[in-house]
Amino acid sequence: MSNNDTPRGPVDSSRVPRYAGPATFARLPRLDEVGRADVAVVGVPFDSGVSYRPGARFGGNAIREASRLLRPYNPAQDASPFALAQVADAGDIAVNPFDIHEAVETVEAAADDLLAGGARLMTLGGDHTIALPLLRAVARKHGPVALLHFDAHLDTWDTYFGAEYTHGTPFRRAVEEGILDTSALSHVGTRGPLYGKRDLTDDEKMGFGIVTSADVMRRGVDEVADQLRGRVGDRPLYVSVDIDCLDPAHAPGTGTPEAGGMTSRELLEILRGLAPCNLVSADVVEVAPAYDHAEITSVAASHTAYELTTLMSRRIAEDRSQ
DSSP states (O other): OOTTSOOOOOOOTTTSOTTSSOOOGGGOOBHHHHSOOSEEEEEEOOOTTOSSOOOGGGHHHHHHHHGGGOOSOBTTTTBOHHHHSOEEEEEEOOOOTTOHHHHHHHHHHHHHHHHHTTOEEEEEESOGGGHHHHHHHHHHHHSSEEEEEEOSSOOOOSOBTTBSSSTTSHHHHHHHTTOEEEEEEEEEEEOSOOSOTHHHHHHHHTTEEEEEHHHHHHHOHHHHHHHHHHHHTTSEEEEEEEGGGBOTTTOOSBSSOOSSOBOHHHHHHHHHTTTTSEEEEEEEEOBOGGGOSTTHHHHHHHHHHHHHHHHHHHHHHHHHHO
8 A cells, every 4th residue: 555545434324334344443454464553552451560540451442442533534623534634443562571671671562663654653552651662652653752641640759669660651661762852741630649749750751741620621622732832843742541540530441530530521632732843653542341331431432543643644644744
């Protein structure tokens, strides 16, 4: 398949009911069916780095199931993402659940392979440990990247029980390894108790700005999106979304819920406000369906991934038209 070929889109839901057939993301073709992809949706069923409730290893497939109701035209962005670029489901990266170091290496190598094929990554986790190997691979291709990190938590702690690779440490490791552009880092949606004030001072020293969930509520999504765009500019951008950035009312199915979070509407509107940015890859992590109700969390995550995919597809189409 060449770059000029018409992308193959989702299964026609007027012919095949949404609840029938394999649950690829948004009912899109598998990567092996199209040969190459501009955006590869890939799952990482891994949750051995969690510090509280496990279960995010089942998140990717829960998001895929919830994505059956997604449709090919995105009116909020006035775009048909699956017509602008070839988006395909690349399946799951099979990682060792008993060895975190080996799992991190496996994710990194698989991400390298997908990126080398020309794809941008839309990764479905899995716990937040996987963000580190994904960022390593993306930075190898683009250089140090800007990061917008949507999360209730900072995830810049040093270690847990002496372990340096956990879902609470990926962005400290990423700063230490020089794979992030420290002039363009921000957390969005943070809230809740911390171990101490040093958590915030250490985080600030690493270069992170913070937009709390209360800031989003008081200032509004347009102002927040404008601030984030200004911070990122046109740098290569990676967006990492921990679904617990949402309030438990909007995302109960997650491992470390915190009261007082954003609404799903606020998250989606902020992401839509990033349209001018150069989004090179993204992830949605920490969906733990065992704690979900009526797919509330999975639906929110599938729409989050849809908006991120739309942003990437639009940028790909714009770059090709120049």
